[in-house]
Amino acid sequence: MNIFGSFFLATPAAILSLLAVPLLILAYLNRRTEKQFTVSSLYLLRQIPQASLKRARIKLPLRFYLELLALLLLVLAAMLPQQEQSTEELSIVIDNSLSMTATSPATSSGTSSGTSSVAPSLISSSISRLDEAVAAANTVLGSFDGKVSIFTTSPVLKQISSEAVTIEEAKLLLKTIVPTLSTDNLSAEITALADKAATGRKVVLFTDREPDTANALPVNLTIQKVGRPSANVAILNMTVDSAEADDTRTVKVELIAGGAEKVKVQLQLYTFSVNRESAAVTGQIALDNTDIELDSTHTATALFKVKQDNLSDYLRVQLSVEKDNDSIAGDDSYITAVSGDALKILFVSSSPIKHGLELIPGTRVKEVTPDEFSLMKPEEIAVFDAAIFYRWAPRYAPKKSSLFILPPLDGALFPVKKRLGETAISSWTDSHPIVSYLRLQLMSLPSAEVLAELPWTTSIVRCSEGPLFLASEIEGIRLAAAGFEILPFEGKKSPLSSILTLNTIRWLSQKNKLAASLAAEDTLLVKTGKSLVYPDGSRRTFPDSERVSLSSAGIYQIDASPLVVNVIAEEESRSWETHRLSVVTSEEAAPAGEEKKEQKHNTWPPIIFLALTVLFLEHAIRPRLGGVGGGK
């Protein structure tokens, strides 16, 4: 028999036990009438006028009511009350990547799932896609009865609730989700989550991506799309060329726009310095501004010419555009460091390749062939800060700090043990500067060379087969060898390899100012005892090594070394496009059509305990018997 929603009585017939209640009342009445008290004398009591002698009021003592309560509790326990609790579990995944910050004037969202479509319509005005996702998630939670876990997707899929939480706790957690300025590997991670989900656990993803209809979704996965295409303008990159003869420097700003036919954009260029202690911006000066018109889905480059003398340590460009044409604000500015002396790199390759090293701010690259290198005099080589040998290596170690990318198999300096196809990085040396700020497990390698581990080398990055990246230092000459492709340097487009390249070049060239200006949107490894200053000036010292997520753009300071963080996700900035999410069903996906599972919880044991407690209490407070003459 169901009572009060999920509560029900397994043996309602036990209510007949209430027939014991009249027996209890009779017992007390009988006890009461038999009890009499002896008084010294009735001489005076007899004289009390009859009017005062009311008909004996049936007043039952407190003990009676306690015993009655205990009896009622026992009757209730005998009816075996139980509670049904749903054991259904739900994982809510909120896409909090950069594109989710896009605002749209009105939105309708749809769902796709492997089982059924639920299409709540959300009508909003100028709220972000993330807000829409959270609202949609709250709607789903409103009709769910069970345990929930909450995930966010950026920079990596992460569960933000410690364990399965209640609906109320889940709603509170949803309010705390903030967007991160990053891309993510959502397709693979969602597939993995759906696959790993326990039987009976549903996964609902709220994202602005469209699931790829070519693949069937896992049956326990529902994708609820939020947001609609919206126009946006984004700054993709800013570089500063080396000083020219007239001591001017060219600042190039790359932009992309989409979603509107033509967009007129204003760009303002600033220069500023940074307080090394507090990371606070100081001495900001507006240098120049320009207007530029972009066609839809076009990139454009704006150029600024500025005098070297007018430049401080950093440049910032800020774009302004009509709000309707700019749905994401996080990609509207860019910061870069202005390097002093240019970094001179000697690039040795047997055939010309697009290495992209010129994208590194303040870098000048001279490309030579191996033959040309062989003819170079030592004083000619000495002017370079570092050399990069691509798929070739001299017989003897050069007297210049060098990086060997994909050294030849039969190379004498860094022999190759074996070539691999697709491989995964298994470990890396946390403490080496070359891997600073890197989370290498995100790096997938389509192919790699396992290098021979030599006594004079340090293994920096390894796979299961052996080292993939080696470094050494002998008599001040630093050498490094990469057994996998790290070129072309693409800056923010391939942040992991770019950071690795920059770190390596910085380590080789021993020029500190350079590498600090690259955006690092992933987690940042801060070593024990180091301090991190955030762009807002707040400081945090780390007693233990910790990976810190950088979610705000700006300039950070690690031990007085600046680190510039920019928005670097072009794909995320393309909010006028609907991106695809490819989720593939795997054989281990959770089965479909699970009946709603419920668990019955017996609630009668605490009722029995309560009844016994009441009886104990009644016994403890039982008053001593006695009357005027003493009870018989």
Added chain:
Amino acid sequence: MSSEKADRHLLDVFSPAFYRSLQQLKIETRRTFLGSRQGAHLSHKKGHGLEFSGYRLYSPGDDFRHIDWRIYGRSDRLYVREFQEEQDLNVMFIIDCSHSMASPALSTPDKLMFAKQLALALGYAALTDGDTVSYMLLGSGTVHKFSGARSLSQIARTLENSGQSRQVDMKRDILLAASQLKTPGKCFLISDFLYDTADATRAVNILNSRNFDVTLFQILSPEDISLSGLPDSSWISDSESGEKMMFTCDETARRTYASLLSQHVKSLEEYSARNGIRHVLVSTAEKVDELVLSRLPELGLLT
């Protein structure tokens, strides 16, 4: 119970210091009585006491030392000074041993035990003064006489061994007690007097008519005074007659009872005042030693 145990029980109620204090006390009477021997109380017998009582003409054989020569000088007649004889006092304790005195059993001590303790204490004070002490336990039909301070343990034993009597004919027993004393003296009648005042006064009149200096000790328990311990509604029975009745002990009943009790006590007081009798209302909540050492002297019953 062995006599030694009985002695210990009642005797041990009071401390040695209390007994020593009792030795300093003397039972006061409102009038003078003839005693049987020399004692501490002034009697109306003329004799050789210290208290001057008057003059009479000289008779041959009178002691020359008692001739008042100043009167002779004035009157040329010989007069001798007369003194009151100090004699012992007969002190009688009549203790109501009916069931009502032992009820309710909750009180400690009960009224009967309180009465016995009071009688023992006053009896010892009388004995140490050289008085003769008699105890009459109503319902027993026996009067026990004691003299000399060494009789204390015997008195305690006698009181311990006496039980309760279901039915007490106070008038008959008092008549018996009074008849056993050749000369009247001080009489302490100890009871709760929770019965018809007329019955009580008839009995007391016997003592009064025999010229006893009567003091009534009316002993009530806290339960008698306030009906505490009675539930709101219950059957109640009389401790002596066994009569039962249903009684609702609400606030109105308590107030009515208090008024009736007050009237009853007052009627007894008025009777006592009219007949030269002392009435002392005592609660078993009081301590016997404090009652004897403080309150009774204040009332003039002891000095």
